[in-house]
Amino acid sequence: MTSLLNKNRPPVFCPGCAHETVTRALDKVFGNLQLQGSDIVIVSDIGCSGLFDTFFNTHAFHGLHGRALTYATGIKLARPDLTVIVTMGDGGLGIGGAHLLSTCRRNIDLTLLVLNNFNYGMTGGQFSSTTPSDATVGSGFLNQIEKPMDVGQVVAAAGAGYVSRASVYGKDLTQVIEKAIQFKGFSVLDLWGVCPGRYTKKNRLTPKSIETSMSALPAFTGPVETNRRGEYGELYRTQASQTEPRQQPLKFEKRFTPPSPKRNGVIILGGAGQRIVTGGEILCYAGLTAGMHTAQKNDYPITVLRGHSVSELILSPDAIGYTGIHIPDAVLVLGPEGVARRKELFATLTKETIVIQAGDVPIPACDAKIISVDFQSLKIKAPDRALAALAILARLGTIISMEMLKEALNIRFKGDVLEKALELVDKAMSVEIF
Amino acid sequence: MERENDMGLNFMEGNEAIAWGAFRAGCRFFAGYPITPATTILNTMLKLLPPAGGICIQGEDEIASMGFCLGASMAGMKVLTATSGPGISLYSENISFAIGSEIPLVIVDVQRLGPSTGSATRGADGDIQFLRWGNTGGLPVVVLAPVDAVDCYQLTVHAFNLAEALRCPVFIASNKETGMTKESFDMEAVELPEIIDRVPYTADAPFLPFAARDDRSAPEYLPIGGSQLVRQTSSTHGRDGYITVDREAIAHNQSRLANKLQTAVDNFSFFDFFDADTDTLLITYGVTSRAAKTALAGLEAEGTRVAHLVLKTLWPVPESLIRKIADRFNNIVVIEMNMGQYVREIQRVVGNKPVKFFGLMDGNLITPTRIKEVLTKEVLSHDQPAQ
Numbered sequence: 001m002t003s004l005l006n007k008n009r010p011p012v013f014c015p016g017c018a019h020e021t022v023t024r025a026l027d028k029v030f031g032n033l034q035l036q037g038s039d040i041v042i043v044s045d046i047g048c049s050g051l052f053d054t055f056f057n058t059h060a061f062h063g064l065h066g067r068a069l070t071y072a073t074g075i076k077l078a079r080p081d082l083t084v085i086v087t088m089g090d091g092g093l094g095i096g097g098a099h100l101l102s103t104c105r106r107n108i109d110l111t112l113l114v115l116n117n118f119n120y121g122m123t124g125g126q127f128s129s130t131t132p133s134d135a136t137v138g139s140g141f142l143n144q145i146e147k148p149m150d151v152g153q154v155v156a157a158a159g160a161g162y163v164s165r166a167s168v169y170g171k172d173l174t175q176v177i178e179k180a181i182q183f184k185g186f187s188v189l190d191l192w193g194v195c196p197g198r199y200t201k202k203n204r205l206t207p208k209s210i211e212t213s214m215s216a217l218p219a220f221t222g223p224v225e226t227n228r229r230g231e232y233g234e235l236y237r238t239q240a241s242q243t244e245p246r247q248q249p250l251k252f253e254k255r256f257t258p259p260s261p262k263r264n265g266v267i268i269l270g271g272a273g274q275r276i277v278t279g280g281e282i283l284c285y286a287g288l289t290a291g292m293h294t295a296q297k298n299d300y301p302i303t304v305l306r307g308h309s310v311s312e313l314i315l316s317p318d319a320i321g322y323t324g325i326h327i328p329d330a331v332l333v334l335g336p337e338g339v340a341r342r343k344e345l346f347a348t349l350t351k352e353t354i355v356i357q358a359g360d361v362p363i364p365a366c367d368a369k370i371i372s373v374d375f376q377s378l379k380i381k382a383p384d385r386a387l388a389a390l391a392i393l394a395r396l397g398t399i400i401s402m403e404m405l406k407e408a409l410n411i412r413f414k415g416d417v418l419e420k421a422l423e424l425v426d427k428a429m430s431v432e433i434f
Numbered sequence: 435m436e437r438e439n440d441m442g443l444n445f446m447e448g449n450e451a452i453a454w455g456a457f458r459a460g461c462r463f464f465a466g467y468p469i470t471p472a473t474t475i476l477n478t479m480l481k482l483l484p485p486a487g488g489i490c491i492q493g494e495d496e497i498a499s500m501g502f503c504l505g506a507s508m509a510g511m512k513v514l515t516a517t518s519g520p521g522i523s524l525y526s527e528n529i530s531f532a533i534g535s536e537i538p539l540v541i542v543d544v545q546r547l548g549p550s551t552g553s554a555t556r557g558a559d560g561d562i563q564f565l566r567w568g569n570t571g572g573l574p575v576v577v578l579a580p581v582d583a584v585d586c587y588q589l590t591v592h593a594f595n596l597a598e599a600l601r602c603p604v605f606i607a608s609n610k611e612t613g614m615t616k617e618s619f620d621m622e623a624v625e626l627p628e629i630i631d632r633v634p635y636t637a638d639a640p641f642l643p644f645a646a647r648d649d650r651s652a653p654e655y656l657p658i659g660g661s662q663l664v665r666q667t668s669s670t671h672g673r674d675g676y677i678t679v680d681r682e683a684i685a686h687n688q689s690r691l692a693n694k695l696q697t698a699v700d701n702f703s704f705f706d707f708f709d710a711d712t713d714t715l716l717i718t719y720g721v722t723s724r725a726a727k728t729a730l731a732g733l734e735a736e737g738t739r740v741a742h743l744v745l746k747t748l749w750p751v752p753e754s755l756i757r758k759i760a761d762r763f764n765n766i767v768v769i770e771m772n773m774g775q776y777v778r779e780i781q782r783v784v785g786n787k788p789v790k791f792f793g794l795m796d797g798n799l800i801t802p803t804r805i806k807e808v809l810t811k812e813v814l815s816h817d818q819p820a821q
Contacts, residue, residue, distance in 0.1 A: 009676070010607070017730055032725035032787075037663055038659075038660065038661050038663060041658055043505075053665070053667075054676060054677075057657045057663060059659060059663055059664050059665070060661065060663075060664075060665040060666065060667070060675070061508060061658060061667075062665075062666065062667075062668060062669060063501070063504065063528075063531060063667075063668050063669040064527050064528065064531055064668055067497060067498075067501045067527075067528070069501075070497065070498040070500075070501020070504075070505065070507075071501050071502075071504055072505060072506060073491075073498075073501070073502050074463075074465070074501060074502035074503060074504060074505025074506035074507075074508075074509070074513075075487050075505040075509045075658060075659070076493070076505075077502070077505075077506060077507065078461075078463065078489070078506040078509035078511050078659075079509045079510075079657075079659040080506070080510075081659075081660070082658075082659045091745075097497070098494050098495055098497075099497075099501070100496055101494075101500065102493075102494035127788045156651060175809040219502050236489070239484070239646045240483075240484035240487070240488075240489075241487075241598045242487070242809075243484040243485045244485065244689065246481055246482050246485050246486065247481075249446055249450070249621060250444065250445065251440055251443070251444055251452065251621075252445065253442045253526070253620075254442070266511055281616070284616065284618070285445070286446060288443055291443070292618075293443070293617070293618045294443075294445060294616075294617065294618045295615055295616065295617040295618070296616040296617070296619065297553065297614070297615045297616075298614075302554065319726075319794065320617060320618075321724045321725070321727045321728040321731075322725040322729075322799070322801070322802050323611065323615050323617070323721075323724065323799070324520045324725070324798075324799050324801060326801070326802075326803070353708065365630065388506060423451070433786045
């Protein structure tokens with residue numbers, strides 16, 4: 001049988017190291033599965049398990065500590081046809097914990113060999129996430145006050161499709177590895193072995209004691225029934241192939257002449273749920289139908305349906321430089337939260353500024369021209385105030401015209417929503433304004 | 435970009451423009467972790483990539499997202515990730531990996547006000563030195579800084595070209611104020627560069643993954659998974675991709691990694707220059723350039739002229755460009771949306787000329803009014819030095 005072992009770089013592990021046994025078994029498995037080196041990527045972690053990629057004539061990816069599963073995931077998604085093997089110690093297991101759990105949940109077709117030797121060999125035998133509490137390690141007493149994790153139970157609980165716990169010294173090691181690689185989904189092998197360089201200097205661990213300890217734990221020997229499901233990459237590709245084709249970005253042709261030849265700034269002040277952002281967008285759309293350059297900036301808190309919502313809009317015949325508004329040309333006051341957020345704004349307003357104010361929203365004293373609208377008695381609900389206020393703005397005809405607004409609605413909405421929006425605009429047309 | 439006629443306008447966020455730029459550049463792999471103000475790049479890629487047979491993944495964290503990108507890039511894909519300052523912190527170890535092991539990728543930093551968690555929805559340009567130095571080893575990186583949505587679109591295509599040609603991470607240093615502001619521009623009218631792909635290895639000799647043709651080039655590339663075996667490693671490596679302790683090989687590789695960017699920057703020194711008959715030069719980058727432009731128009735109307743250099747390539751520092759333009763001016767002013775980061779580079783490059791600085795990081799755009807005040811003072815004090 002052909003071997004993929006790199007003859008120029010024989011294993012360099014400490015005498016008696018379990019990793020060497022796994023190296024040879026893995027090579028045998030590659031032969032059994034008739035894999036070529038170019039079919040395989042070995043993604044190795046940091047530490048002694050990080051040497052694996054150098055011993056094989058395969059593709060190799062050796063990255064940062066704990067992140068091996070993330071690189072392997074990227075490679076497998078890009079090249080689903082490759083056999084991707086990840087070698088990682090109990091160190092990588094702990095530091096890459098979030099990646100371990102997420103890879104289990106994804107069930108992507110990778111095979112993870114956890115070369116579990118119960119300590120950090122390369123750095124001096126410190127404790128890892130699998131070191132027994134009663135072991136003597138290079139971290140003083142610290143391992144005595146933590147509980148080691150059971151790899152099998154953790155990954156099975158996290159959703160791994162295939163989990164196998166085995167001794168490196170078992171007669172069936174090659175079959176254990178071979179079956180795991182053949183499984184379509186995420187396979188985790190918890191392979192227990194001896195670290196003669198560090199761990200067994202102060203702790204008793206033998207093939208026999210491994211077998212005894214292992215038999216006292218729940219057995220994991222293959223597919224986890226409760227986690228049986230599709231492979232992540234296949235599911236992704238199936239779902240992706242059913243997505244809507246991408247839309248080209250919306251393009252606005254100039255159809256109207258804008259009523260104002262200058263740059264205008266508009267600020268909409270309201271609360272969450274008042275469709276302030278949509279209102280701002282419609283105002284920009286209206287400007288765009290007249291070939292105006294537009295800009296929109298929104299300000300709202302992280303909470304949804306609570307708090308302020310403020311939209312700042314600029315409509316300009318020229319390209320817009322600075323996107324802030326020094327003194328707005330119009331302010332639409334629709335909710336008290338927005339007023340509270342920007343109360344300092346009102347002192348800056350001049351006689352030229354138009355304020356369209358919901359009658360039930362008090363504002364600080366200011367010099368602006370105020371148009372008060374009694375939305376409540378008009379039965380215009382809170383979410384409709386923004387559009388109604390835009391209709392009144394269009395009616396004034398200083399910044400946008402009514403045809404611009406209606407065209408914006410035609411572009412933004414369809415069907416029932418469009419009809420309701422146009423009805424609302426008509427209703428606002430008939431409102432008495434003061 | 436000025437529009438010549440009424441060909442029509444698009445209306446989108448800087449973040450969306452970046453996603454479109456990436457798509458046009460041939461990017462078909464995105465991985466990221468949601469973070470304001472960068473999330474809309476993830477959202478847009480999620481619309482663009484799956485229908486095109488591409489891959490868009492949400493990682494369990496920023497570290498995983500970078501890991502996915504590095505794996506996919508080495509398997510042959512053009513990859514993008516996007517985050518903000520807190521995510522760049524988590525990217526750091528993999529940024530170092532991508533620099534040292536020559537993995538092409540584009541990283542967007544939609545900067546928000548720091549330090550730390552800071553303010554999710556407030557802008558700043560506080561990461562400018564962090565992007566340069568936030569890696570182990572201190573080797574150079576490429577950082578491009580967009581001023582507006584047009585730049586977001588166009589510079590992203592350049593960023594991919596540079597990442598591919600130079601085999602390195604390329605950053606887009608955006609800002610919440612650019613990323614999350616929607617604005618109009620004519621996408622079709624934006625001139626995009628020709629798409630550049632990484633150079634494939636075609637020779638007959640066995641492939642050495644880190645063998646470059648000279649002391650300033652990126653190695654030719656073969657994907658992991660092809661018929662020739664490819665090695666990638668984060669360890670100090672020789673041309674064959676195996677660990678080396680050969681002093682000469684190490685030294686040669688380190689200087690090649692620095693050279694390949696520093697000797698090339700003259701080919702990608704993006705900038706705008708607005709000349710004026712004056713002794714004062716204002717230097718800005720990013721979104722602050724817009725307020726500066728407005729301020730300068732105001733000053734000009736009042737009879738005060740100031741020339742304006744807008745840098746769009748920040749790293750490696752476009753030294754010859756800056757020297758050439760600054761040469762004529764004896765009064766240089768730098769304004770930044772931070773407490774003084776890039777001004778250090780300008781000072782270093784222009785030598786003995788005095789460089790004045792104004793910086794502000796209060797969660798808001800620096801206003802044209804403020805810039806006018808600063809410039810008026812600096813122009814006056816230069817023209818009429820105190821007796």
